[in-house]
Amino acid sequence: MRFTRKNHILGKISVDTFLKKYWQKKPLLIRNAIENFQSPITKKDLLKIAQNEESISRLIEFKRGLWQVKYGPFKKSDFPKKKGAPWTVLVQNMNHHFSFADSFLNFFKFIPYARLDDLMVSYASKEGSVGPHFDSYDVFLFQAKGEREWRISEQKEFTLDQKSAIKIITNFKSKNFWILKPGDMLYLPPNIGHWGISHSDDCLTYSVGFRAPARFEIQSKFLDFIQDNLSTNKNDLYKDPNLKLQKNPAEINQNMIHKIQQIVNQLRWNKNSINTFIGQLLTDPIETAIFQAPKPISLEVFKKDLSKKTLVLNPKTRMLYIKNNFYMNGEFIEANKKYAVQLRQLANDRKISFKPNLDKKDLNALGIILLPLYLSGFIDFIQ
Ligand SMILES: [Mn+2]
Structure with missing residues (x-):
């Protein structure tokens, strides 16, 4: 039509x-x-x-x-x-x-x-x-x-x-x-x-x-994100070698309150970590989405396909970006910002064909970025 x-x-x-x-x-x-x-x-x-x-x-x-x-x-x-x-x-x-x-x-x-x-x-x-x-x-x-x-x-x-x-x-x-x-x-x-x-x-x-994320969903998922990314040593226990005798054993003493306040205040996030959270939140696929993994192929075969065929996002795939940072189906894509132009095109058009005269080095780098996404069933080729 x-x-x-x-x-x-x-x-x-x-x-x-x-x-x-x-x-x-x-x-x-x-x-x-x-x-x-x-x-x-x-x-x-x-x-x-x-x-x-x-x-x-x-x-x-x-x-x-x-x-x-x-x-x-x-x-x-x-x-x-x-x-x-x-x-x-x-x-x-x-x-x-x-x-x-x-x-x-x-x-x-x-x-x-x-x-x-x-x-x-x-x-x-x-x-x-x-x-x-x-x-x-x-x-x-x-x-x-x-x-x-x-x-x-x-x-x-x-x-x-x-x-x-x-x-x-x-x-x-x-x-x-x-x-x-x-x-x-x-x-x-x-x-x-x-x-x-x-x-x-x-x-x-x-x-x-x-769709529009609810304020509650953003906040509660952000707390999950913070928890998932905690790097605190689990064996780092509360210590009180200077413990003083206190009159009422049921009272929580000021020393303990201060120390716990300090530990809570050690939780930190910045613009970058919030951006990573936003990228992951907004590209999270719908719950029922199943991505079928294709037959595994080598990087060499993948690169050949990449230089000949059109690469498309699976219709279930969500791909978004913030500046040079790319997110797909709830995951951050590891990529050198040299390839941001191509990745932006893939995200906006939901497809990309690479020029056959693509530099060998660039083809290799793009292959390394994209192969894991292909093997997850997030992207595929059309002839
Ligand atoms: Mn209606």
Whole structure:
């Protein structure tokens, strides 16, 4: 499929205007974000991936006055067959399973990768819905096939349905609604009440989801990081050769308090260690990501491939950098800053082809940097 507006999906709105006026602030409807869009992902593809052991999927139905949810992986027989029954299947991280879904995310490069979560795809039969709800994260809802009505709310306070297994707003009120056709897209900032209802039996919606670390998560993971990097000698015990007789044996004496305060104050971190923490935190892969190790190859063979083929990041791989420091899937990459240009290109484009005339010494150095990542299944070659 050819896209007419290369790398721009916001219609008449410029990226600058979008970031200034809408991102994290207010909803935006974009008609014809992509013209003449035809979804390369079909209902059949989606239901197949929902049966995959590694996928994260949900089936949502409104039955007997209750919103009900089942979690995948599913068997084929789990999907409702009754005609006219409204149901929805949602599959997360489609970009890990379907190369088109991965490349679709390229439209959203105007938001940093560190904020990007995944592409979720949902199928709904006519009247299918996940109910009125709100999410904690930003989302672009792109209509890929069929039609869906979206109602959004301006409410600040929600009451939630206690009986349903999913988060459902019971006092949902909406003034606006839109019917989205293939190629249309709705952006929603966090905490906006919304309700999507399928108007057709072939409704496919792509949700480009973002992530935002919670303050608590940052702080508690930072304490873990500090603990993991402690170099204190474990056998260094508390000593008190100057112990004086004290009146009350239950009282903790000032000497002991001072010494323990000093030990606590010896915990140190600086900008560099915080940066290492940030790089590791933000590239930590999702919990379900499994990286399959390839057949081991020697550095010589790897270097030959490197000079001929295109190197790509595994769709599950997260690679980010801070200046000349590179992080991949929660690990710091040991590399001479001489090769930062190439590593930056790999991180930004998620692929790189080295020139065949690459200097022997440089090829060798890059081979040494990249081979361990290849052997971990983090990067791979395409012809
Ligand atoms: Mn939602």
